[in-house]
Amino acid sequence: MRPIFLSFLLAFSAFAADWPQWRGPNRDGISAETGLLSAWPSGGPKVIWRVSGLGIGYSSFSIVNGRMYTQGQRGKQEFVLALDVKTGNKLWETPTSRDFENDRGSGPRGTPTFDNGKLYAMTGEGTVVCLDAATGKILWQMDSVKKFGASVPHWGYSESPLIDGDRVIVMPGGRGASLVSLDKRTGEVQWKTGDDYAGYSSAILADVNGSKQVIALSGRSAFGVQESTGELLWRYGKIANNVANIATPIYQDGAVFLSTAYDTGCALLKLNPKGMQEVYFNRDMMNHYSSSVLIDGTLYGFTNALLSAMDFKTGKQLWKNRSVGKGSVTYADKHLYALGEDGVVGLIDADRDGYREVSRFEYQKGSLPSWSPLVISDGRLYLRDQDNLTSYDIKGK
Numbered sequence: 001m002r003p004i005f006l007s008f009l010l011a012f013s014a015f016a017a018d019w020p021q022w023r024g025p026n027r028d029g030i031s032a033e034t035g036l037l038s039a040w041p042s043g044g045p046k047v048i049w050r051v052s053g054l055g056i057g058y059s060s061f062s063i064v065n066g067r068m069y070t071q072g073q074r075g076k077q078e079f080v081l082a083l084d085v086k087t088g089n090k091l092w093e094t095p096t097s098r099d100f101e102n103d104r105g106s107g108p109r110g111t112p113t114f115d116n117g118k119l120y121a122m123t124g125e126g127t128v129v130c131l132d133a134a135t136g137k138i139l140w141q142m143d144s145v146k147k148f149g150a151s152v153p154h155w156g157y158s159e160s161p162l163i164d165g166d167r168v169i170v171m172p173g174g175r176g177a178s179l180v181s182l183d184k185r186t187g188e189v190q191w192k193t194g195d196d197y198a199g200y201s202s203a204i205l206a207d208v209n210g211s212k213q214v215i216a217l218s219g220r221s222a223f224g225v226q227e228s229t230g231e232l233l234w235r236y237g238k239i240a241n242n243v244a245n246i247a248t249p250i251y252q253d254g255a256v257f258l259s260t261a262y263d264t265g266c267a268l269l270k271l272n273p274k275g276m277q278e279v280y281f282n283r284d285m286m287n288h289y290s291s292s293v294l295i296d297g298t299l300y301g302f303t304n305a306l307l308s309a310m311d312f313k314t315g316k317q318l319w320k321n322r323s324v325g326k327g328s329v330t331y332a333d334k335h336l337y338a339l340g341e342d343g344v345v346g347l348i349d350a351d352r353d354g355y356r357e358v359s360r361f362e363y364q365k366g367s368l369p370s371w372s373p374l375v376i377s378d379g380r381l382y383l384r385d386q387d388n389l390t391s392y393d394i395k396g397k
Helices: 005-009 143-150
Strands: 046-054 063-064 067-074 077-084 090-098 112-114 118-124 127-132 138-143 161-162 169-170 179-183 189-194 204-208 211-217 222-226 232-236 248-250 255-260 264-271 275-282 294-297 296-305 306-311 316-319 327-334 335-340 344-349 359-362 375-378 380-386 388-393
Touching: 063 090, 063 112, 077 127, 090 127, 090 138, 112 161, 127 169, 138 143, 138 179, 161 204, 204 248, 204 264, 211 255, 222 255, 222 264, 232 264, 232 275, 248 294, 327 375, 375 388
Parallel strands: none
Antiparallel strands: 046 388, 063 067, 067 077, 077 090, 112 118, 118 127, 127 138, 161 169, 169 179, 179 189, 204 211, 211 222, 222 232, 248 255, 255 264, 264 275, 294 296, 296 306, 306 316, 327 335, 335 344, 344 359, 375 380, 380 388
């Protein structure tokens, strides 16, 4: 198939089963798929394929129209790559930046974002790149550290670019450029705002009483800005710790939930077009490297090493359980898919009244923790452990 025709096919909007960006279609860790297995066979779901060669790194996946996209690192080079979802075969691989080295695992952290036939990614050392999704050709790229006078966070840039209309929004963290909006076609700066250094979180969009806001969690605070101009609307420093602010904010019905670890806690803020008001702050949900999911008014997430349930509106803790150990959680078809960082995957009822584990299986992992969250797309469950990727059948017959 010719690249031009393939680019045309990839320009269409993602199908319902696709997972086009970090945390899925709505950046909330929720899959809309139904008809999935209500329990797994002994030993876990059927393995469709296993492949290696992704390179090292914690990047997750975006999946659109039968292709999956991620980032990796090999030697002194980071790259973006595309795989065929049916076979796991590599379709292309494009070098993007120099390597990122770290004692907690080297390589890229952010997930590529798919939009209208293009991919947008941020490497571990801060290069923002736009590629053609069909061929992997680089259309533009920018060293955001050099451009904005920023500093690479200790554990590397971990952000997955946010796309809205003609904007690609990222957090370099330089003075006057805590958050920036770039023209997604050219990489030119549209606006920049704030002086906070970068955290490890990815921004979200929220419609607050008809006013569109970008909500971000930096190294110093959570804040909201006017989407069209970057004007600061509110700022909340209580949720930030001095180590690592990581979890993606969760927005619903005029309120945003924020959570960090290192003995900090969680907060719910009621927003208005020009400000915010704290509804609650407590230490009953402390997301470390993963984010919670919000299902029917209940938050499910890891408070450090315990899987917990919390009422979204009141902050009341409903239950907690050791579950699969410290990990991350994805939701689909009435179940929580929990990935333990030490080699366990659990299928758990999404039930605010109590913890009930339906199935679990163990997987063979390497020396580093499994921090790339599970991805669900078209009846398949994808688990990445650094260089290795496994596709499981969770649809069955």
